[in-house]
Amino acid sequence: MALVLFSGGQDSTTCLAWALERFARVETVGFDYGQRHRVELAQRAGLCERLTALKPQWEQRLGDDHVIDLSALGALSDTALTGDKAIEMGAKGLPNTFVPGRNLIFLAFAAALAYRRGLTHIVGGMCETDFSGYPDCRDDAIKAMQVALNIGMESRFVLETPLMWIDKAQSWALAQQLGGERLVEAIVEHSHTCYLGERGARHAWGFGCGACPACKLRADGYARWRASAAS
Numbered sequence: 001m002a003l004v005l006f007s008g009g010q011d012s013t014t015c016l017a018w019a020l021e022r023f024a025r026v027e028t029v030g031f032d033y034g035q036r037h038r039v040e041l042a043q044r045a046g047l048c049e050r051l052t053a054l055k056p057q058w059e060q061r062l063g064d065d066h067v068i069d070l071s072a073l074g075a076l077s078d079t080a081l082t083g084d085k086a087i088e089m090g091a092k093g094l095p096n097t098f099v100p101g102r103n104l105i106f107l108a109f110a111a112a113l114a115y116r117r118g119l120t121h122i123v124g125g126m127c128e129t130d131f132s133g134y135p136d137c138r139d140d141a142i143k144a145m146q147v148a149l150n151i152g153m154e155s156r157f158v159l160e161t162p163l164m165w166i167d168k169a170q171s172w173a174l175a176q177q178l179g180g181e182r183l184v185e186a187i188v189e190h191s192h193t194c195y196l197g198e199r200g201a202r203h204a205w206g207f208g209c210g211a212c213p214a215c216k217l218r219a220d221g222y223a224r225w226r227a228s229a230a231s
């Protein structure tokens, strides 16, 4: 039984499909922290509908969705993801889209929810391969968090990160492997990645400004995946 950190983006949608393939019951959780790309949260319900339409088994397995208000996190962090400022490199070589401690806070809240709901596996789309240098996406950070949560909550949670060691091109390949071309289409059409929250222009890889780091990563991964699949 699993709880998936489901933001409505490409990575977390792939993680949701991954979990639906493996666990008898899957619940989802999203966090509203005042992110500029809050549009991603609005995409979640439509994505769930598309996914459950793909396989009867997935429909049976998908349970409750939860949204947790973390506006306090947005209020105390000064970043390009939560405020109206340009995306640029900041101190320590980190882009100013880094929201300090975000994934650690997400995991702590997710574990508190999983504890109440009796869910043992917590699934997140953290990835160390092309992670923009966010330190809380690192495998070591997640593993340390698992230890802290299990000691602090007297539990045996398993934090699952199926994308940790694959890049964006391989994430598209994983989506196709899990749900075929229809899952890829659902991700292209309905998942949201763009940091600026733009959904105006439709590209081959989906909607977005096409210029922010998140759009570039997604577009590049899609192009590389399609090229490698064709060869």
Ligand code: ZN
Binding pocket: 193, 194, 195, 196, 197, 198, 208, 209, 210, 211, 212, 213, 214, 215, 216
């Ligand atoms: Zn963008």
